[in-house]
Amino acid sequence: MSGFEPKIIAFLCNWCSYVAADAAGVSRLTQQPNVRVIRVFCSGMVDPGYVIKAFASGADGVLVAGCHPGDCHYIAGNIKALRRARLLEKLLHELGVEKGRFRLEWIAASESPRYVQVINALTDEIRRLGPFAKPAGRAEPALSAATQT
Amino acid sequence: MQTVTIDPLRWQAAPSRVILAANGSKPAARLQVTAPRDVAGMARGRPVEELPRILAILGAAHHLVGAQALDQLFGVEPPPPAVNMRRALLETLFFSEHLQKIYFLLTAWEHPFRELRQAGRGAAVSPVPGALPDEIMHALALAQEGAAILGGRSAHPLTAIAGGVSRYLKEDAYLRLADIAEQCLPAARRAADALRTALLSAGRPLAAWREIAVPLAHAALAPPSGDVTGGAVVVRNAGGETRAQFAVEEIGSKISVHREPWTHQPFAYLQADGWPGLSSGQPQGLFFVGPLARLNDGQPLRTPAAEEERQRMVAEIGPFPHYSVAAAFWALLIEALQAAERMADLYQKQNLIGPSIRSVPAQMGSLGTAALESPEGLIFHEYRVDRDGIVTELKVLDTATANNALRCLVAQRIAESGIVRHPTRQETKSRMEIGLLPF
Amino acid sequence: MPKKTIAVHTATGCRSCELALLDIHYQVQRLNRVADIVYWPYLLGSPHDDLARIEAIDVCFFAGAVRTADERRMAEQLRAKSRVMVALGACAGFGGMPGLANLVKETGPLPSADPSADTTAELPAVEPQVSGLTQVVTVDYVVPGCPPTQSLVWSALQGVLGEGGAQAHLAYAAGRLPKKIAQAMASGVQPPRGTVFAGEKAVCASCSRVKEQKRFESVKRPYQAYESTGRCLLEQGLVCSGIATREGCGGLCTGVGIPCRGCFGKPEAVYDPGAKMVAAISSTFDAEKPQKIDAVVDQFLDLAGTFYRYTLPTQCALLNIQEKG
Numbered sequence: 001m002s003g004f005e006p007k008i009i010a011f012l013c014n015w016c017s018y019v020a021a022d023a024a025g026v027s028r029l030t031q032q033p034n035v036r037v038i039r040v041f042c043s044g045m046v047d048p049g050y051v052i053k054a055f056a057s058g059a060d061g062v063l064v065a066g067c068h069p070g071d072c073h074y075i076a077g078n079i080k081a082l083r084r085a086r087l088l089e090k091l092l093h094e095l096g097v098e099k100g101r102f103r104l105e106w107i108a109a110s111e112s113p114r115y116v117q118v119i120n121a122l123t124d125e126i127r128r129l130g131p132f133a134k135p136a137g138r139a140e141p142a143l144s145a146a147t148q149t
Numbered sequence: 150m151q152t153v154t155i156d157p158l159r160w161q162a163a164p165s166r167v168i169l170a171a172n173g174s175k176p177a178a179r180l181q182v183t184a185p186r187d188v189a190g191m192a193r194g195r196p197v198e199e200l201p202r203i204l205a206i207l208g209a210a211h212h213l214v215g216a217q218a219l220d221q222l223f224g225v226e227p228p229p230p231a232v233n234m235r236r237a238l239l240e241t242l243f244f245s246e247h248l249q250k251i252y253f254l255l256t257a258w259e260h261p262f263r264e265l266r267q268a269g270r271g272a273a274v275s276p277v278p279g280a281l282p283d284e285i286m287h288a289l290a291l292a293q294e295g296a297a298i299l300g301g302r303s304a305h306p307l308t309a310i311a312g313g314v315s316r317y318l319k320e321d322a323y324l325r326l327a328d329i330a331e332q333c334l335p336a337a338r339r340a341a342d343a344l345r346t347a348l349l350s351a352g353r354p355l356a357a358w359r360e361i362a363v364p365l366a367h368a369a370l371a372p373p374s375g376d377v378t379g380g381a382v383v384v385r386n387a388g389g390e391t392r393a394q395f396a397v398e399e400i401g402s403k404i405s406v407h408r409e410p411w412t413h414q415p416f417a418y419l420q421a422d423g424w425p426g427l428s429s430g431q432p433q434g435l436f437f438v439g440p441l442a443r444l445n446d447g448q449p450l451r452t453p454a455a456e457e458e459r460q461r462m463v464a465e466i467g468p469f470p471h472y473s474v475a476a477a478f479w480a481l482l483i484e485a486l487q488a489a490e491r492m493a494d495l496y497q498k499q500n501l502i503g504p505s506i507r508s509v510p511a512q513m514g515s516l517g518t519a520a521l522e523s524p525e526g527l528i529f530h531e532y533r534v535d536r537d538g539i540v541t542e543l544k545v546l547d548t549a550t551a552n553n554a555l556r557c558l559v560a561q562r563i564a565e566s567g568i569v570r571h572p573t574r575q576e577t578k579s580r581m582e583i584g585l586l587p588f
Numbered sequence: 589m590p591k592k593t594i595a596v597h598t599a600t601g602c603r604s605c606e607l608a609l610l611d612i613h614y615q616v617q618r619l620n621r622v623a624d625i626v627y628w629p630y631l632l633g634s635p636h637d638d639l640a641r642i643e644a645i646d647v648c649f650f651a652g653a654v655r656t657a658d659e660r661r662m663a664e665q666l667r668a669k670s671r672v673m674v675a676l677g678a679c680a681g682f683g684g685m686p687g688l689a690n691l692v693k694e695t696g697p698l699p700s701a702d703p704s705a706d707t708t709a710e711l712p713a714v715e716p717q718v719s720g721l722t723q724v725v726t727v728d729y730v731v732p733g734c735p736p737t738q739s740l741v742w743s744a745l746q747g748v749l750g751e752g753g754a755q756a757h758l759a760y761a762a763g764r765l766p767k768k769i770a771q772a773m774a775s776g777v778q779p780p781r782g783t784v785f786a787g788e789k790a791v792c793a794s795c796s797r798v799k800e801q802k803r804f805e806s807v808k809r810p811y812q813a814y815e816s817t818g819r820c821l822l823e824q825g826l827v828c829s830g831i832a833t834r835e836g837c838g839g840l841c842t843g844v845g846i847p848c849r850g851c852f853g854k855p856e857a858v859y860d861p862g863a864k865m866v867a868a869i870s871s872t873f874d875a876e877k878p879q880k881i882d883a884v885v886d887q888f889l890d891l892a893g894t895f896y897r898y899t900l901p902t903q904c905a906l907l908n909i910q911e912k913g
Contacts, residue, residue, distance in 0.1 A: 056906060578633065
C-alpha cells in the first residue's frame with residue numbers, strides 16, 4: 001500500500017484533548033501529519049452523523065477524543081459520547097466498516113504524549129487497513145438450495 | 150423459430166410475460182417472471198418478531214401465518230379475542246382478495262372508470278351489467294375498511310404479533326364492523342347472481358373456459374380454512390386418491406422447490422416424487438392450491454349461501470373435482486359468499502373483547518412453523534433462529550411458488566387450445582390474462 | 589382544460605402502491621375526470637408496445653425498486669417520455685425492503701440467462717445492487733410509504749395534476765403537508781420539484797402516544813410485555829424509528845401499538861437515519877458505567893436492518909450510490 005496516506009478526522013474536545021494536541025504541537029513531539037482536527041466543545045456534541053459524514057466525504061479514519069470520565073467540563077458529556085460510540089461501532093460493523101477505523105479515546109489536557117501515541121497508532125492502523133472503500137455489507141452464507149423464495 | 154412475447158401480463162403481482170414459440174403445429178408457451186423476489190435476503194439477519202411485518206409484502210395473509218409461526222416459536226397460545234381478531238381479519242382478506250379478482254375479471258369487458266364506460270370505451274357489447282363493477286368496488290372498499298380496523302391497515306397489516314394482537318379495537322369500531330358485515334353479504338349475493346347469469350352459465354363468455362383445465366393434484370389443509378391452526382396437509386389427485394398427507398411441521402421437508410433458468414419464480418413439488426418437469430405429460434409430484442383445491446373434495450360447506458352456490462355450480466358443470474378456469478372463477482364466488490357469511494359471525498363484539506389479547510412469551514425456541522389457507526391458497530412459514538432470536542434460516546411457501554407449475558401448464562393449454570383461430574396478439578394476451586387470473 | 593395523461597408502472601414490488609391508487613375508493617372516478625390514463629399495464633392491460641406509440645406523458649407514477657436491466661430500461665424510457673416522474677411508495681422512493689438485500693455480500697444463486705439453454709426465454713440481467721428509482725433517473729416527486737396512505741396518494745394526485753380540489757381535502761392535506769405544497773395545491777400550480785409528499789417533522793409530531801421523559805433502563809423487544817397504548821414506545825425501551833422518520837402517516841403504526849420502522853424515509857433535517865437513531869437511542873438509555881453501557885448496547889440487534897429497513901439503497905450514507913436527485 002505504498003503511497004497511500006490516510007486522511008483522519010479528529011474531533012477533539014476544547015477542554016482536554018484539544019489542549020493536549022496543541023501542547024503536543026508546541027512541544028514539537030513527532031507525529032504523523034495525517035490528522036485534520038475539528039475542535040468541538042465536548043466529545044458529547046459529536047453527533048454520530050458527523051462521523052458517518054466524515055467517512056462518506058472521504059475520511060479513512062475518525063477519532064473522537066474527550067476528557068476522562070469524571071473530568072468532563074459539562075459533567076457527563078463524555079458519557080453520552082461513550083454510549084453513542086458503542087452503538088455507532090455496532091452499526092458500522094454491521095454495514096461492513098472495518099473495526100479500528102472509528103475510535104473513541106479519553107485524553108486529558110496534560111497528556112500530550114498520549115495524544116501523539118494515539119494518533120500515530122491510529123494512522124498506522126488505517127494505513128494497514130487501506131483507504132476507506134464503500135462497504136459492501138457483511139458476508140453471509142449463500143442461499144441454501146432448500147430455502148424457498 | 151418464431152417467438153412472440155406477450156407482455157406485460159395484466160393482474161399479475163410479479164412482472165410476468167409469456168413467450169410463445171410457434172413450434173410447427175404445436176405452440177409452446179413459457180410463463181416467465183422477469184424479476185426476482187428475494188424474500189430470504191430481506192428476512193435473514195432480522196429479529197424474528199419483525200417477520201410478520203416484513204413478509205406481509207407477499208400478501209396480507211402472510212402477516213397472519215407469520216404471527217402463528219411466532220406463536221409456535223415462543224410456545225404461546227393467543228387468548229380467544231386475539232384468535233378471533235386474527236380469524237376475522239383472515240375472512241375479510243378472503244372477501245376482499247376474491248372480490249378484487251372478480252373486479253379484475255369484469256374489467257376484461259368493462260372499463261374500470263365509469264365515465265369511460267359510459268362513453269363507450271371497453272368491449273363493444275358487454276355481457277356485464279353496467280353498474281356491477283362499481284358495486285363490487287364499493288363492497289371491496291367496505292371490506293378493506295374492515296381489514297384496516299382489524300389489522301391496522303388493509304395492505305400490509307400490522308397488528309398480529311407473537312402471542313396475540315397488539316391492541317383492543319376502539320369502541321366505535323365494533324358498530325362499524327357490524328355495519329360492514331351487514332352490507333357485505335348482500336353485495337356478495339348480488340355479485341354472485343350477476344356473474345353466474347352473465348358470465349358463467351352455458352353459452353355465456355366464461356363457458357368456453359370450461360375446456361381449459363389442468364388436472365393436477367389438489368393440496369389443502371384438512372380440516373379446511375375454518376380452523377386457522379389447521380391440522381394436516383392433504384394432497385389428492387383427480388381420482389380421489391390421497392397422494393400425500395403430512396403434518397404442517399413437515400411441509401418444509403415434504404415440499405421442495407425447483408428452479409428453472411428461464412424464470413425467477415421457483416416451482417413447488419412433492420419431494421417424494423421428485424421434480425417431473427413441465428412437459429413430461431405425467432405430472433406426478435405437481436400440485437396446486439387455492440379455492441378450487443379447497444373445494445375439490447366435494448364436501449358441503451357450512452354456510453348456507455355458499456353451499457347453495459356450490460350446489461348450483463355442481464348442477465351446472467358437474468360434481469367435484471374440477472380443474473378448469475371457469476370452475477376456478479366460480480370457486481371465487483363461492484368462497485366470497487362464505488367469507489361474507491363468516492364475517493357476519495366473527496365481527497361480533499363479544500368475540501373480540503376479553504381480559505387479554507396477548508400472551509407474553511416466557512421463552513424462545515429455535516424453530517417456528519405455521520401454515521394456513523390464505524385466499525390464494527395454502528401458505529407456510531418456517532423460521533430458524535439463533536439464541537438472540539435472529540433469523541438464520543427461513544422457508545416460505547407462497548402461492549406464487551405453489552401454483553407456478555399449474556400456471557405454466559394453463560398458459561400452455563391456452564396456447565394450444567383452438568378457441569380462436571389465428572388470434573391476434575391482443576386476443577392472445579387477453580386470454581392468457583383471463584386464464585391465469587383465478588389462480 | 590385538456591386532461592393530463594398518466595402512466596402507472598411497477599418494477600420490483602408487491603403492487604400495493606398501484607392498488608393504493610385504485611383504492612382511493614369513492615374518489616377513483618374523480619381521477620378519471622382529470623386525467624387520461626394512457627398506460628397502466630396492471631389494471632388496463634396496456635401492452636408494452638403502446639408505450640412506443642405514446643409521444644408524451646404528463647405524469648408517470650412509478651412504483652417498485654429497480655433490480656433488473658429491463659426495469660432500468662423501463663424507468664429510463666418512462667422518464668424520457670414523461671414531463672413529471674413520481675416515485676410512488678418506499679421502494680421507488682428509497683429502495684424499500686428489497687433494498688435490504690444490499691446489506692449482504694452473498695445472496696445466493698439467482699437464475700441468470702444460461703447461454704447453453706433454450707435462448708427463446710432469456711431473463712433480463714439482475715443487477716448486483718437494488719436501486720431506488722431516484723438512483724436510476726431524475727425524480728420530480730416522491731410519495732413515501734409502504735404503501736402510501738390513501739390521503740397522501742390523493743393529495744399527491746391533486747398536487748401533481750394541478751387540480752384545485754375540494755375544500756375538505758385541502759384542509760386535511762394542508763395540515764399534514766409542508767406549507768409550500770398546500771399553497772401550491774390551493775392555487776392549482778405544481779409544487780416545487782423534489783417535493784416529498786409528506787410532512788417536514790418526524791413522526792413523533794403526529795404520534796398520539798404520551799411522551800414523558802426520554803429515559804429507559806432496559807431494552808425491550810416487541811415480543812416482550814409493554815404498554816401497547818399510552819406511553820411512547822421509545823421511552824419504554826423499544827426501538828421505534830419514528831424519531832428519524834418523516835411524518836405524514838398520522839402515526840399509523842404506533843397508534844396500534846407497533847413501533848415505527850421508517851417507511852416514509854428520513855425527514856429533511858436528518859443526514860442519515862441510522863446516525864439519527866444511534867443518537868436518539870444513546871441519549872435515551874440510562875447507563876453510566878462502561879460495563880453497564882456495553883451490556884445495554886449488546887441487547888440492540890440488527891441495527892442496520894432496523895434503522896435502514898426501507899431506505900438502505902438511498903439514505904444510508906455509507907452504502908449509497910450517487911443519487912441523481
